[in-house]
Amino acid sequence: MSARPTDIMIKCLGSFIEDKDYVYHGLDSLLPQLAMVYASLYLKKDFIYHSVAEPFLTDPNQVMVRPSTGDPYSEQGNIATVTTIDAFDIAAKGKMDLMYFGTAQIDEEANINLTAIGNYDNPKVKLPGGAATAYLYPIVKKIIIWARHDPRVLVKKVDFATGNGTTRINNNLKTILCTNKALIEFTKKGPILKAVLQGFNIDQVVSNTGGMKIIVPEKVDTINALNEEELKIINKADPNGLRYEENYG
Amino acid sequence: MSARPTDIMIKCLGSFIEDKDYVYHGLDSLLPQLAMVYASLYLKKDFIYHSVAEPFLTDPNQVMVRPSTGDPYSEQGNIATVTTIDAFDIAAKGKMDLMYFGTAQIDEEANINLTAIGNYDNPKVKLPGGAATAYLYPIVKKIIIWARHDPRVLVKKVDFATGNGTTRINNNLKTILCTNKALIEFTKKGPILKAVLQGFNIDQVVSNTGGMKIIVPEKVDTINALNEEELKIINKADPNGLRYEENYG
């Protein structure tokens, strides 16, 4: 059993994978990588596993996390190599179903900022960059974002829109945020609280933002702690708990 | 020994290959294919042999002609496969040195027609099409054209300019015509007779055109019949004389 927010986040991230989905993760995506393992081995979702590491149809049983999620040694049992170029062309043709993005800031319109805190030309913090964000954000059917639940992260307006959320929402593309406290869906009305992670209450979620107003509907679910079987599956791919070093609790 | 025009044409076509050249032949190019073998094995030219068949660095000793010059079985000893797409990108970057084109008509400005005799929309003869002609004609450094020496072929003005010669000539790109009677170079002044094939005289060359005026300079060379060694090399790659069925004599 694990009630650690990190583990519940993995469960949350994995829950959006459906049968037949083409699912892709990028660099620095330890939680999504484990979420894909979880969706396959625990939820028994029959999806197409691909990533920036480029092995195609990785065997989720053989995934073993490393400090890079672009490491081909961490995703084995593949049938051949398919490049990221090829994956992105598939996305450009509208055939990528789900992609995960981390972010440093996210606002009420689901704009995300992976570029810089402060001004682009004069950054307070130079972030690593959005990678495929700007490119894929308007295109991929479902985008699942993971982020720290923190007033610096959940803001009224991002400093820089690396990915443009307005376009996604106007086009009715599913846009989800999993934090280490809550699950939030972005809609034309704004961000709606769908669930809290076990151990947190609604007030801890809505009060811990930097201006982002989260709509609280009548019914808010709870995402439960992981049972033994769930935890075992994640531990097998991450026996040394690399995931906890990402500091989501 | 051979004084057959077909064989002298092969010698003529091969004589434009220089050391280090990247040389490419297309489909339906039996004479160029044999010219490449000749340039390598008789003239000892050290060039890069590639073709639409896609084997890369074919061993000229292992070339064996077939009814298609796109047949990978005819060009073996290669080190790997390099696609035509890749070859054409190399050409687009200005790095293809020599390409051979056949033609049904050629005019004084080196425009060539592989599209239709008569009107495009109402053709008297529907020709096979220019393949890479339109694309590569303005780009490749040296283009060597082979054609029948016939009034229907060497015309004043082509019915349709599949390849635009004016651009080539204005850009000082080498543009050569080898017929079964003569070797002609296209210049800003017009087509200049550089040599006649052994067995033909200047009058037979200049009078056998359909309006194309060929400039005759003071000195006109003769391309001699093939010696035993030259013929042996060509016969080895074409033991059954498939080349003579192309009807160049």
Add this chain to the structure above:
Amino acid sequence: MPTSKIMSLNEAVDLINNGDLITISGMTFFRNPMSFIAALINSNKKDLSFVDREPGFGLDVLTAANKLKMIRAAMATFEHFGLSPSVRKAAERKQVDYLEDTCGAVIAGLRAGAQGVPFMPVRGIIGSDLVKIHEKRNTWKIIKDPFTNEDIVIIKSIEPDVAIIHVHMSDEYGNSVILGPKYEDELKIRAAKKVIITAEKIVDKEELKKRNTEQLSSTLLHVTAVVNSKNGAWPTAMYPIYEADYKAIGDYYNYAKEGKAMEWISNNLMKRWY
């Protein structure tokens, strides 16, 4: 793994709609999907359009069988044998609408289709009379490069409705491998709306895994149908498995020149596959 996409030739033919734009694998006498073409001839599909760079045997047979209303190609030839007999006749008699293209432009159009973009710039071409033909059809344009203001040709995206690609091996889901010459086949796979793979052999995951450091020619994401078809390219070649049957191709050529292409097709191609 997702559902198997294995089906019969006839089931695969049913993926084609009347009026579709199709493209096929290979070049003149090489790796044409001939078993599929036989099945297509045997069907009541009609009014198809056809696009390819340098087609030969497969195209001529489809033309002889009166399956095509439009052909777009950079070259259609029987090489040493002569002009593509049925294509030439149909074009001269205006039984098909023939649009001549050029290699670089066909590749560029397929590249645009594969990348999901509306057009693709390409070098060369300017000055050819083909420009006028294509401008009239709205398939090419000459524009000013917005960065340098120089003239450049752009080709409108080519997205065939169906690509039929004969490969060396495929699994039942459409993860496939082409060995040796590839021509534009991997682009066709990526540009087409539906892809039908016909394969010399159907392999399992373990067989493909041996290639884990090599690229796939198609993935299950690209492919709609997989047909098991040993010797499916005959009489065209399948390097390095089997050579072109030039005797058969020559026979066909002679029949077709005499207007008897369908006789040869019935007695040879159809008999082989039905």
Add this chain to the structure above:
Amino acid sequence: MPTSKIMSLNEAVDLINNGDLITISGMTFFRNPMSFIAALINSNKKDLSFVDREPGFGLDVLTAANKLKMIRAAMATFEHFGLSPSVRKAAERKQVDYLEDTCGAVIAGLRAGAQGVPFMPVRGIIGSDLVKIHEKRNTWKIIKDPFTNEDIVIIKSIEPDVAIIHVHMSDEYGNSVILGPKYEDELKIRAAKKVIITAEKIVDKEELKKRNTEQLSSTLLHVTAVVNSKNGAWPTAMYPIYEADYKAIGDYYNYAKEGKAMEWISNNLMKRWY
């Protein structure tokens, strides 16, 4: 065959001119041409610009050694370890001009470079604040598709002066093979004006011939120099030959965060290659 292009690391470094735009092979901790980067750090080359999609270790080391005046990348990260330590510092202190890009645009720019065309259209992107940044720099534009009149982003061609690509095997002329993940390396090879291949092993023609039905990653037509460099990617990985040395990368990260990157580089990277 043409002249051999085998040379030493130092001779290959001399192909780079001060101020050149360079690109390197691989991704974060994978197949970076580290032996070459060591030689470059050991040289007096300076004021280089750098372009890549998702660089990591190699870029940070070059930045720490003060070789770069400009960086263009979609992401520069040390992933689980944290932000790319020297890149972050240099960008925040404005010691380098940092231009953030996005994956699809970097790929599109390299595609244009590889195809010899002045620009390349690409999907997505519209709406991102990156558009304004790139429009100001004249590296991207939004235009109307001349066929449909819809908005589309076009990327100006990226043609690096030099691409340095670490491969699994190459012959002495530059006919080379990359196994497994390729990233954009084959595009970089085709887009760059000069290509330096560093290879785990130099093979002869007979060894390459075994691959006669497979594609080459580079041909002698693309390549300027070939350097024999076993383990040349260390401490980054060379799948399937050797793994990333995360211990070394983690050490470097800690040194670099404390401003002591050059100490680690001298004691480890330089010692290994000099």
